[in-house]
Amino acid sequence: MTGTTLRRISLTATATAAGLLLAACGGGGAATSGTEHGAPTASRTAAAYGPADVTFAQQMIPHHQQAVEMAALAAGRAQDPEVKTLAAAVRAAQDPEIRTMKSWLAAWGKPESGSAMPGMNHGSGAHDGSGTSGMMSDQDMQDLDAAKGADFDKRFARLMIAHHNGAIEMARAEQKDGRNPAAKELADGVVTAQSAEVEQLTRILARL
Known part of the structure; x- marks a missing residue:
């Protein structure tokens, strides 16, 4: 092998190594330009939501909280096994969703409570499905708290149908x-799960 050939091989190897080094540095810069250790930057987070998302979280949190309160009453008051099972499922599903929505608002720098929507005021009177959100009034909750056995089961089914329909609308x-x-994914889940539960509650109510 001639000296000229050896010099060409050496120069080619050097250029290849330099190219790989530049590519590695450039690739690392591109990977970290938008994130830091996998966490989105403030600008990317800010661009990931809009006013409707904030309103959804702010209004669905208290809505879910009331559903959890209603479901918690079933443990010591419900008589029907299916009502008890469904109430437990409501608590299991909506408690984690409350925490998730609170984390969104914290990340977005938004308060957990926004302006009240029609039907969200607990003291505004009974909501039998005519209220926008299906929220129960204070009196509804007191009556449900005082009920037991078959009376509780009927009240719970009727009120939770209205409550779920409000959540589906939101x-x-x-x-x-x-x-x-x-x-939007959480909203999809609410529509799917709570529509199925409305159908189940309607069947329960029909046989009670």
């Missing part, structure tokens, strides 16, 4: 107007 608004993928 979730459909998020599906239509929301921007945040996680919020």
Whole structure:
């Protein structure tokens, strides 16, 4: 092998190594330009949501909280096994969703409570499905708290149907107007799960 050939091989190897080094440095810069250790930057987080997402979280948190309160009453008051099982499922599903939505608002720098929507005021009177959100009034909750056995089962089924229908309406608004993928996914889950529970509660109510 001639000296000229050896010099060409050496120069080629050097250029290749330099190219790999530059590519590695450039690739690392691209990977970290938008994130830091996998966490989104403030600008990317801010761009990931819109007003509808904030409203959805702010209004669905107290809505879920009331559903959990209603479901908690079933443990010591419900008589029907299916009512007890469904109430436990409501608590198991909605407690984690409350925490998730609170974490979104914290990340977005938004308060947990926004302006009240029609039907969200607990003291505004009974909501038998005519209220926008299906929220129960204070009197509704007191009456449910005082009920036991078959009376509780009927009240619970009727009130939770109205409550779920309100949540479904709110979730459909998020599906239509929301921007945040996680919020829209949660809304999809609300529509699917609570629509199925409304059907189940309707069947329960019909046989009680």
